[in-house]
Amino acid sequence: MRGLQSFFESFYGPIFYRHFRRPTYFEKIKFRIQFTVETPKNLYLHLHRNSGNHPCLIHTYDHGSRGNLKRNISEKMVFDRVFLDFDVSNHEVKKIKKELTSLRSHGLKHEKSRQEELRDQLQDLITNEKIAKQAIDEAKHFAVKFKETFGKYPALFFSGCKGCHAYTFFKATGFKNLNLAVSWFAENVKKSYNQHTLDLSVTQDAQARLSRIPYSKHQLTDLVVVPFITEDDYDDIIRKSLHPHVEDFSREDYQTDFHKHLQKIDLVETYNARVKRINKPPNKASLDGSKNFNGVYDHRVFFKSILGDPVREYPDKEYVMYNCPFHDHDDRKPSFRVHKKGYYCYGCQKRGNYWQFFKDYYGLNNGGVKKYLQKLKKEVFKSYD
Known part of the structure; x- marks a missing residue:
């Protein structure tokens, strides 16, 4: 117990303000899903009660105070790390997980x-078929390249299923828009190093x-989330996960000046986003080029009418997130972003407006889309003057 508390103290700090969540697949929920955690001991107790039965998740970033956490004030969050996820898409695993979660x-x-x-089937795919190997190898490659640039490796953790995580630590820093900075960095890493498993969502x-x-123990595989280094081979990592023991952890071993790099990206990307927003001409023509056709006024309302309520909504932002409706990839984490003027999926890179959506989703031509749209609810549409 003491060893794990010491690990959490080094990893999260002696005092922190985050949410611990144990989302469930149960149809009838008779217990709380979210708790506030502030100390390593508090986190350990929640982990001890839930590990293996439920996903054990925590906010990646510290909210800075109990009040900020309670009111979900993101502007005052403490950004002292970046979290990257490497995850393999596997049809067989998806099929097994679907049945298992249903049960x-x-x-x-x-x-x-x-x-x-x-x-046991899931464990066999991971331990013997080595389905997570691509994600682990790509994470190692990223770690080596990161060390070449910033002097230290990121902290790598096997996820307990078909992927792994990478954490880079730095001095607590403020950002104008962390999402823009981290997204730009991750997209360029994925493109430059051909990282197929890096999850941009x-x-x-x-x-x-x-x-x-x-x-924590993965709720479906019973494999434990454990750290590994670039020298560990796949079998070593699996052995650690099957027979875990808490290793010493010091953030100083992973602390870099990466925040300075992110701050530069942050300034440039925030400026570019502002310029793009200012210079974008208002488009009052309908989206298929005809001024007489009724276009969608707000894609958020439109997609709500056909996909239902979003998986995630952000009152202070101009977009919502859904699980991708296209079947090209496993989208257990919502990556289908819908804003007022259209949509974009960070998983399969499909983008467009409502017109393109119907063409791609139903395989319609322009004439077919026009006929289909006539059947939709009138309140979704608004004529452009």
């Missing part, structure tokens, strides 16, 4: 033998991001 929704003891069988919403707690 879990009825309780941990519902068809327990089948749940255990599915868990994680970086698009950095301030609301939850991350899996080190040394």
Whole structure:
């Protein structure tokens, strides 16, 4: 117990203000999902009660005070790290997880033998079929390149399933728009180093991001989230996860001046976004080029009418997030961003307006889209003058 508390103290600090969450698949929820955690001991106790039965997640960033956390004031959050997620998309894993989570929704003891069988299948895919190897190898490659530039490796953690996490630590710093800075950095890492498993959806919403707690047990695989280094091979990492012991951790070993690099990106990207917003001419023509056609006034309202309520809403921002409706990728983390004028998916890179959405989603031509739109609710549309 003391070893894990010491680890949390080094990793999160002696006092911190974050939310611990244990989202559940249960249909009938009879317990709280979110708690406030402020000390390593408090976090340890929550982890001890929930690890293995529920996902054990925590806010990546510190809110700075209990009041900020309670009121969810993101402007005063303490940014002292960047969290990157490397995750493999695997159809077989997706299929098993879907069945397992469906069984879990009825309780941990519902068809327990089948749940255990599915868990063993998942473990076998990870431990013997090595499905997480690509994500781990790419994370190692990123770590080596990061050290070449900034002098120290990021802290790497196996996620307990089919991916891994990388944390870079730096001096607590303020940013105008951390999302823009981290997104730009991650997109360029993905492009420059051909990182197929780097999940860009994680970086698009950095301030609301939850991350899996080190040394928690994955709720579906029973594998533990453990640290690893670039010299560890895949089998070494799996052995650590199957038989974990708490390793010493010192943030100083991973502390860099990466924040200075991010601040420069932050200034440039914030300026570019402002210029783009100011210079963008108002488009009052309909989106298919015809001034007589009724266009969508607000894509957020439009997508709510066809996809339902967003997975995430941000009252102080101009966009909402959905799980991607296209079937090109596994989108358990919402990456389909909808703003007033259109949409963009950070997972499959599909983008456009309502017109393009119907063409891609239903395989329609322009004439087919026009006919389909006539059937939609009138309140979604507004004529352009």
